[in-house]
Amino acid sequence: MPITVVDPQRVEALVAELQAALPGAVSTDKGDLDRASTDGSHLSPVIAAQLPLGRAQVVVTPASVDDIPVVVRAAVRHGVPITPRGKGTANYGQTLPMAGGIVLDLSRLRRVVEVGDGFLTAEAGAALIAVEQAANRAGQQVLLYPSTAQSTIGGFVSGGSGGTGSIRHGMLHTGFVTALDVVHATTDAEIVHLEGEATEPYLHKYGTVAIIARVTVRLEPLQDWRALFASFDDFHDLVGVIQRIGALEPTPRLVSGDGAVLAAALPKDPAIVPGTASLRAILDEATVAEATALIEAAGGTVVDVRSGPQACIKLSMTSYNHPIEWLQKAYPNTYFHVEVLGDGLVDRLDELEAVYPGGMLHIEAQRGRPIGMLAGRYSSPEEVYAGFPRIEALGIGYHNPHQWFVDYEPEATRELAATTDPHGILNPGKLDVAPTVDTGSQL
Numbered sequence: 544m545p546i547t548v549v550d551p552q553r554v555e556a557l558v559a560e561l562q563a564a565l566p567g568a569v570s571t572d573k574g575d576l577d578r579a580s581t582d583g584s585h586l587s588p589v590i591a592a593q594l595p596l597g598r599a600q601v602v603v604t605p606a607s608v609d610d611i612p613v614v615v616r617a618a619v620r621h622g623v624p625i626t627p628r629g630k631g632t633a634n635y636g637q638t639l640p641m642a643g644g645i646v647l648d649l650s651r652l653r654r655v656v657e658v659g660d661g662f663l664t665a666e667a668g669a670a671l672i673a674v675e676q677a678a679n680r681a682g683q684q685v686l687l688y689p690s691t692a693q694s695t696i697g698g699f700v701s702g703g704s705g706g707t708g709s710i711r712h713g714m715l716h717t718g719f720v721t722a723l724d725v726v727h728a729t730t731d732a733e734i735v736h737l738e739g740e741a742t743e744p745y746l747h748k749y750g751t752v753a754i755i756a757r758v759t760v761r762l763e764p765l766q767d768w769r770a771l772f773a774s775f776d777d778f779h780d781l782v783g784v785i786q787r788i789g790a791l792e793p794t795p796r797l798v799s800g801d802g803a804v805l806a807a808a809l810p811k812d813p814a815i816v817p818g819t820a821s822l823r824a825i826l827d828e829a830t831v832a833e834a835t836a837l838i839e840a841a842g843g844t845v846v847d848v849r850s851g852p853q854a855c856i857k858l859s860m861t862s863y864n865h866p867i868e869w870l871q872k873a874y875p876n877t878y879f880h881v882e883v884l885g886d887g888l889v890d891r892l893d894e895l896e897a898v899y900p901g902g903m904l905h906i907e908a909q910r911g912r913p914i915g916m917l918a919g920r921y922s923s924p925e926e927v928y929a930g931f932p933r934i935e936a937l938g939i940g941y942h943n944p945h946q947w948f949v950d951y952e953p954e955a956t957r958e959l960a961a962t963t964d965p966h967g968i969l970n971p972g973k974l975d976v977a978p979t980v981d982t983g984s985q986l
């Protein structure tokens with residue numbers, strides 16, 4: 544696919560202006576441009592086949608949140624696009640600078656600004672793992688963090704959905720974020736403070752409506768967590784009990800399950816037993832005995848129970864999309880996945896896995912309905928899309944992870960962007976083209 548770039552003379556004028564205003568923050572080094580032009584979209588063979596989809600012409604790495612409006616005002620004046628970037632782990636191509644221009648790398652803005660009673664404020668580039676550790680030091684914990692714990696809080700609230708903590712607290716849109724400092728792409732751009740419901744339209748918008756400079760999230764009291772590993776000879780038995788483990792009180796932070804092939808692709812761990820299905824859970828210490836009884840009654844065996852935050856973070860890094868990534872590492876160029884949701888994951892497991900050749904489910908317990916990633920052997924985009932109605936026919940919801948458009952409230956997002964980004968310079972390409980296939984319900 545031909546790569547779109549901005550007239551180089553316009554970019555040169557912008558670079559000169561930014562170098563003068565923000566010395567040391569501006570790079571046109573080839574290696575920096577290369578690194579800023581990739582993300583986690585290799586997870587989708589459909590998107591990977593279309594790469595490269597964009598290339599940065601300049602990378603700006605602000606050292607202070609106050610530099611963000613300076614960059615934005617200059618970009619508006621010169622008519623140069625800006626694609627914000629945290630850690631670049633987004634797996635739908637959301638972070639690719641499809642119209643060229645600036646990649647605004649926020650990773651140096653990583654200060655945890657304040658930890659209060661029940662809240663934490665951090666700069667957008669703070670890693671979730673650092674945010675969780677700062678909360679832990681104050682006897683608290685974040686409500687949610689993704690399996691990419693090294694990714695940034697700004698990237699998570701702009702491109703992510705949920706993760707560890709979601710069984711109890713749901714996804715991004717359920718009260719996790721309490722305040723944002725944002726910068727709109729206008730000629731007089733400055734930092735704007737938003738609170739409560741006013742933050743909602745800015746979540747999961749791929750940086751198309753504003754650059755997020757600071758994020759305030761809710762905290763809760765720290766719990767005494769355990770990382771539990773269990774094995775099952777039959778994946779059906781694991782799937783049959785996973786929601787009951789997820790329903791324990793105090794609510795588990797995470798309960799993930801994989802059949803033997805997916806489990807074998809995970810990083811080697813003595814508690815993941817070769818040839819068996821693997822259940823991994825982050826449980827409140829008070830529920831370990833009850834969970835063990837449920838596992839044993841379902842035909843499983845508890846292999847290990849570990850203490851400490853490191854054990855729990857490590858376990859969380861084998862949840863959500865990670866088993867798919869490990870599967871792809873074990874079998875290069877072989878598998879794709881579709882996000883799936885509903886009781887059918889439990890009740891119609893065999894039919895669901897039969898939708899695609901080599902079908903395998905990774906499952907996560909959730910309050911209400913479980914969610915999961917259905918892996919299948921990849922042949923063509925058409926074969927991937929042909930499976931969607933078959934998944935729906937089983938009464939199972941799906942979300943298509945092979946496209947980069949904002950598909951959470953797209954109309955409202957376009958309306959907001961018309962005001963907050965009137966020149967259309969924020970992460971172009973993510974709002975303006977309608978998907979060719981129904982992308983399903985957002986997970």
Ligand SMILES: Cc1cc2nc3c(=O)[nH]c(=O)nc-3n(C[C@H](O)[C@H](O)[C@H](O)COP(=O)(O)OP(=O)(O)OC[C@H]3O[C@@H](n4cnc5c(N)ncnc54)[C@H](O)[C@@H]3O)c2cc1C
Pocket residue numbers: 582583586626627628629630631632633634637638649667668688689690691694695696697698699700701702703704705706707748749750751753754755756862863864865868970
């Ligand atoms: C193997 C794997 C596992 C994953 N597991 C999970 C998971 O468990 N849960 C989950 O929700 N996601 C998951 N993801 C997706 C992704 O890793 C997360 O959403 C992550 O939190 C994104 O953070 P990031 O810093 O990498 O953001 P980036 O990839 O840098 O950015 C994500 C999006 O947000 C925009 N953006 C970044 N920073 C800002 C900002 N400050 N202001 C405005 N816009 C911004 C970018 O332009 C892009 O559109 C996974 C991805 C992979 C590859």
